[in-house]
Amino acid sequence: MNKNRLLQLLMAHQDRPVSGQEISDDLQVSRTAVWKQIEELRKNGYEIEAASRRGYRLVRIPDRVGTEEIMLHLTTARLGRPIIYKDTVTSTQEIVREEAEKGAKEGLIAVANEQMQGRGRLGRVWQSRPEQGIWMSLLLRPQVPPRYAPQLTLLSAVALAEALDSYLPEPTTIKWPNDIRIHKRKVAGILTEMQADMDEVQTVIVGMGINVNQNDGDFTEELAEKAGSIRQYAGVRQSRPQVIASILKSYETWYNEYLTNGFGAVKAAWTAKADTLGSFIQVETSRQTVEGKALRITEEGALQVQRSDGNTQTVHSGEILDDPPSG
Ligand code: BTX
Incomplete structure (x- = not known):
């Protein structure tokens, strides 16, 4: 049965219970199968009230970044298809690398709730604590010469910054090449890792780390002065699956633009958001x-x-x- 469809149904009727019969008619499955799926959802942290004869009502959605939760919001054609979710990983870059070696297609993403060895550029550490942020990697296979690969880092910064802007009271800025900042605090970072032969890029794995729901005190002492989260500026917690879907949508739009028309529009958008040019x-x-x-x-x-x-x-x-x- 399509778990996603069940969730969609429950979400669409949060104001009233949906009867088991209604669900089984809609999904074309038995009421026992419906009940099993409801139990499955409960195990994943969904709070679902069951009133006898009246049916099921979704009371609380867990803050998970699992495949189903992201799928509920996803509006892209290619990016985020498929999604690999793991609770704890060393680094989502590794998950995507393994999948790429097995021949995975462009668009695959890996998302984790926590990274034990989150990486920044040049061997640096990326703090990736559980629940608080989005730690995700995206597989691309652009047909471009290797010397253009840095363009993808800038494209990633533009796509990510624009998506985050819709959750913030004021726009983010970009510090070359890839820091997304607000009030000069780093809200997100991007790590682009490429495999290429002489003439063509084989794979690009774009790692994105986004601080979403951290509060004051959630960053280590080293980061307290220089890191920031969306929540600290927006004032409220955000739904991580929804933010992921927004990022992938924005990314797909910019990536299509880049593949069709080249770097021009990306470069202009990047330049407009750059906070260091001219200084x-x-x-x-x-x-x-x-x-x-x-x-x-x-x-x-x-x-x-x-x-x-x-x-x-x-x-x-x-x-x-x-x-x-x-x-
Ligand atoms: P970067 O090298 O530009 O930034 C790393 C530096 O940023 C660190 O040295 C530290 O000072 C600071 N920093 C570390 N953690 C955080 C944080 N959570 N928020 C703000 N500042 C921080 C940026 O590298 C690239 C980061 C990519 C992270 C993603 S997460 C998914 C994927 N998997 C993985 O291992 N890396 C990428």
């Missing part, structure tokens, strides 16, 4: 620290910095240091 910055790369005015991003997603000697330097990967000296 004096220090960027730490693997070899040196580059200082100067952040000018623009290039067609390949790199950052151009005008140094004090007047020369322009293009930085492909690095970290903009916070609290730069003014000048």
